Amino acid sequence: MQKYFDRIVRSIREMISFDSSQTPPEDGMPFGRGAAKCLGAFLALADSLGFQTRNYDNYAGEVVFGEGEEFAILCHLDVVPAGGGWTHPPFGGEIEDGKLFGRGAMDDKGPAVICLYCLKALKDEGFAPRKKIKLIVGCNEESGWACIERYNRCAHMPETGFSPDADFPVIYAEKGILHFKAAFPLGNAPFTKLYGGERANMVCAFASAEGVKEAAGYEKSGLTYKDGALCARGVSAHASTPDEGENALGKLLAFFTVQNEGVKRAYDILFADSLGLKKFADETGGLTMSPDVAEYEDGTLYITTDIRYPATMKQKDVTDVLDRAGVRYELLHCQPPLFNDKDGELVRTLLEVYEERTGEKAEPVAIGGGTYARALKNGAGFGPQFAGEPSTIHQADEYITLENIRKLADIYHAAIERLTR
Numbered sequence: 001m002q003k004y005f006d007r008i009v010r011s012i013r014e015m016i017s018f019d020s021s022q023t024p025p026e027d028g029m030p031f032g033r034g035a036a037k038c039l040g041a042f043l044a045l046a047d048s049l050g051f052q053t054r055n056y057d058n059y060a061g062e063v064v065f066g067e068g069e070e071f072a073i074l075c076h077l078d079v080v081p082a083g084g085g086w087t088h089p090p091f092g093g094e095i096e097d098g099k100l101f102g103r104g105a106m107d108d109k110g111p112a113v114i115c116l117y118c119l120k121a122l123k124d125e126g127f128a129p130r131k132k133i134k135l136i137v138g139c140n141e142e143s144g145w146a147c148i149e150r151y152n153r154c155a156h157m158p159e160t161g162f163s164p165d166a167d168f169p170v171i172y173a174e175k176g177i178l179h180f181k182a183a184f185p186l187g188n189a190p191f192t193k194l195y196g197g198e199r200a201n202m203v204c205a206f207a208s209a210e211g212v213k214e215a216a217g218y219e220k221s222g223l224t225y226k227d228g229a230l231c232a233r234g235v236s237a238h239a240s241t242p243d244e245g246e247n248a249l250g251k252l253l254a255f256f257t258v259q260n261e262g263v264k265r266a267y268d269i270l271f272a273d274s275l276g277l278k279k280f281a282d283e284t285g286g287l288t289m290s291p292d293v294a295e296y297e298d299g300t301l302y303i304t305t306d307i308r309y310p311a312t313m314k315q316k317d318v319t320d321v322l323d324r325a326g327v328r329y330e331l332l333h334c335q336p337p338l339f340n341d342k343d344g345e346l347v348r349t350l351l352e353v354y355e356e357r358t359g360e361k362a363e364p365v366a367i368g369g370g371t372y373a374r375a376l377k378n379g380a381g382f383g384p385q386f387a388g389e390p391s392t393i394h395q396a397d398e399y400i401t402l403e404n405i406r407k408l409a410d411i412y413h414a415a416i417e418r419l420t421r
Contacts, residue, residue, distance in 0.1 A: 001409040004117045008405060009100065011045055011117070013093030015109040016102035021081045022143045029058050030146070031078060035139040038077045042112065042137055049120045059150035060138040065119045066129035071420050072161025073133065074372035074379070075112035076141035079104040081198050083205060083236055085396035099399040107393040110400045111164035111384045111408065112137055118413040129420040134158055141165075141372060142201065144333055148375050159378055160346060162419075163371040164412060166381025169362035170350040172340045173284045174381065175240070175308040177370045178318055179333040182270070184301045186262035190214060191230075196249045197293035200306045200332065202394050203245030204292045205236040207252040214259060221255045230255065238394040239306035240368035242290040245395075247271075249294050249303075262301065270305055275321050282310040284339075284366035287318070304332065308368035311337035338374040346419070350382050353415045357407075382415065384408050 015038060023032030036058040043053045046063040055061045080103070082090035088101035095101070104110070115135055122129070136157075138147030151157065166174075179200045196207025208231045215225045224231045232252040237245030250271045257264040268274040270291040280287040293304040309318050315334055322329055340347055342364045355362060373379030384404065385391055392398040 001118070001121055001413050002406065004121055004409070005406060008114055008117050008409065009402070011113045012100060012105065012110050012400070012405070013102070014041060015077065015113060016093040016104055017091055019082070019091050020078045020104070020139065022078060022140065031058070031139050031143070035078050039137065039139055042077060046116055049116070050123065051119065056151055056154050058139065060136060060147040062137070062155065063116060063119065063135040065123060065133045066131055066420065068129070068131045070156065070158035071131040071133050072158040072376060072379070073115050073135045073416070074138075074161060074163040074375065075115065075135065075165065076108045076138045076147070076372065077104075077112060078139045078142050079107070079109070080142050080202055080394050083198060083202070083396060085205070087397055095402070098402050100402060100405070101397055101399045103398055105398050105400040106384055107398070108141070108165045110405070114405065114408050115164060115412050115416070118409060118416055121413055122417060127417060131420040133416065133420055138372065142199070145335070148372065157375060159376060161376050162346070162350060162380050162382040162415070163373040164383050165371045166367055166369055166373070166383065167365065167385045168383045168387060169354040170347055170364050171367050171371070171373065171381030172342050172347050172364035173311040173366035174338040174370055174374055175284055175311050175366070175368045176313065176315060176337040177333065177335040178307040178309060178315055178331070179304060180307070180322070180329045180331050181302055181304045182266070182327055182329040184262050184266040184303070186260055186296070186299060186301050188260065189296065189299065190256050190259040190263070191296065194294060194296035194301065196252065197304070200292050200304045201239040202292055203234065203237040203239060203242050203290055204247050204249040204294075205234045205245070207232045207248040207294065209252060209256070218255065222251055223255060236395050238369065238391075239290040239292055240288060240308050240370070241391075242288055244391065247290070247292070249291060266301055266303060269325065269327065270303060275325050277307070277318065277321055280310055280313060280317065282312045284311040285368065286310070288368055309337075311339045311366060313337070335370050335374060338379065340378065340380060344378070346378055346380055349418055350380055350415055353411060353418055357411045357414055383411065
């Protein structure tokens, strides 16, 4: 794989150059121009490497290698918005101190490109897979999975495969995902406008309230105040791991809890967890709750929250709690959990490859993140995040190290060969 290293790096930088975060649809481009251009560039690259490709109406694409029973490698080319706080251009693909910076470097453009070149290497080595490998790349993973829905209508989804969009050593379970928009009526609101956050699955990094009537003591709350606007800044992170970030919305709402009962109720339920939702737990971990997007409109505060609930639970277990508390809410996005057999062939083989290539003994793990693996009957998340290393996914200055590009190429090459020979 090492002889492909320079080409892999160039191709990752090319994919990063496209801002493929979701924008309003255009003719033939359901998720916006950036996502469509990125998909086109990826499939053109695969074409140039000698593979059969297909574009499914700019919802998703696939690269095919081999014949026989189908095997999936599921990646995505869309990204969350860049947000602020970058010291490197988010779509510049700059390299510094052994790191390649850019939105999508780890999530998930880098791994997608690496897996494509693994197929190229196997092809050049004369490897003849006994399965039809489908490298499927979607363009709406971060914002609703319409790409997978379209693929399932237009093509045949394999039953087994992996998604290089999670953690190592191998993911056997993923928590359920629930996004809901709650409405909290405010009487005599202490502001005329409030907004914050960019996406439900990104910890809110900035929130602001305008027309603030009383701001005494704002400095002690870590806020800034100017011309009637009270602002809070935090640190973004993936909503499945909210403790890795700092929620600006929580800081802002906490300030107003002493001024308004409606704000206090919203804060108590969504941030202080007065309903006890975070007590839900099983072997896959505890429930996480990340209120990440807010807006104030016509006397009502609307807050969109990301919940990741334990994999042995049901969505109804969560919504029943909200219903009993009389919370007004709208369900926006729901995905059931993934729960695989730790001793099944897929998980066992991926774990063996990881241990052989890294020299580390490991055990399958569960995560709160949601990957395309749950689109398969038998799917598993497999990297690219190594345990113990900083995660910059969904954060400013997202990067992949050049050393890890080499490691990932070696691991994915071995895994694909082992699972399809």
